[in-house]
Amino acid sequence: MFKIFDYIFPKYCLSCNDEGQYLCSTCKTKNFKAWNGTLEIAAEKHFDELYCLGDYEDELLGKLIKTCKYRFVKELTDDLAKLLAKAIVDKKYIGVVVAVPLSKRRERWRGFNQSAEIGRCLAGELKLEYRDCLKRIKHKKAQAKLSERARQKNVLGCFEIRGEVPETVILIDDVVTTGTTVNECARILKQAGAKQITVCVLAKG
Ligand SMILES: [Zn+2]
Known part of the structure; x- marks a missing residue:
């Protein structure tokens, strides 16, 4: 086959x-072109550190992520997860791996959640626990055209805790743009007892 x-x-x-x-x-x-900026989150920042494997502007990295996302190539997703895993080891990050969830509707449409695929593979590589402790309960509007304030409002109440929240979290997303989504996930994780959250993403878009 x-x-x-x-x-x-x-x-x-x-x-x-x-x-x-x-x-x-x-x-x-x-090595991908490094992203060296800082996220300008207008709201209070709820995660402790942010690590990006590279810049979405990096031609190769951008192409790899798009190929994974739209043509779901499992082996390529694993390759990227392994590169991210290596970077995390070098940075000595530890914790339980949690991925930013997609809504059920979007996951059904796409057939998979790229961030969860990355999180699972990365956890396997590093012998860390992967835990599905976030659930998306609301489908947010597309963020791209919204102002920073509107984005913050848009993600509020989108996620819910499911099960026990670990104290130390490595929060995985594929691409971070303004950071409002990962920040909202971090906010509710901290509210539910997480003490230390490191956001790890493939790229800053
Ligand atoms: Zn080659």
Whole structure:
């Protein structure tokens, strides 16, 4: 089955075009353009640290994330999760891995939650626990066209705690833009007893 699929759609490295993999072993070792900015969150910040694997402006990283998201390529999602896992080890971050959830409706439509896939793979790599302790209960409007204030209001009440909240959390999202979504997740996690939250994302968009 997979062989036929590979034959019809041969894989090429998204970076160097080499046939065989979406990200070849040479390109896997490349560093992405680092994101060195700070998030300007107008509201109170509820997480303690933020780590981005790279900048969404980085041509390769942007392309990899888009390929994962729209053509759900499991092995590529795993590659990115492993790169993020390595960075987390280097930074000595620990904690229970929690992902920003998608609404059921969106997950059904897309078939998966990329952040959860990344979180699960990353936790497996690092032998950390993965816990689904956030649930999205409200479908927010698209954030892109909203002002910062409106975004904050838009995410309020979107998430709910499910089960026991760990004290130390590594909160995973695929791309962070203004940070209002991860901040809202961090807010309710802290309210439910989390003490230390490190947000880890693939890219700052
Ligand atoms: Zn390559």
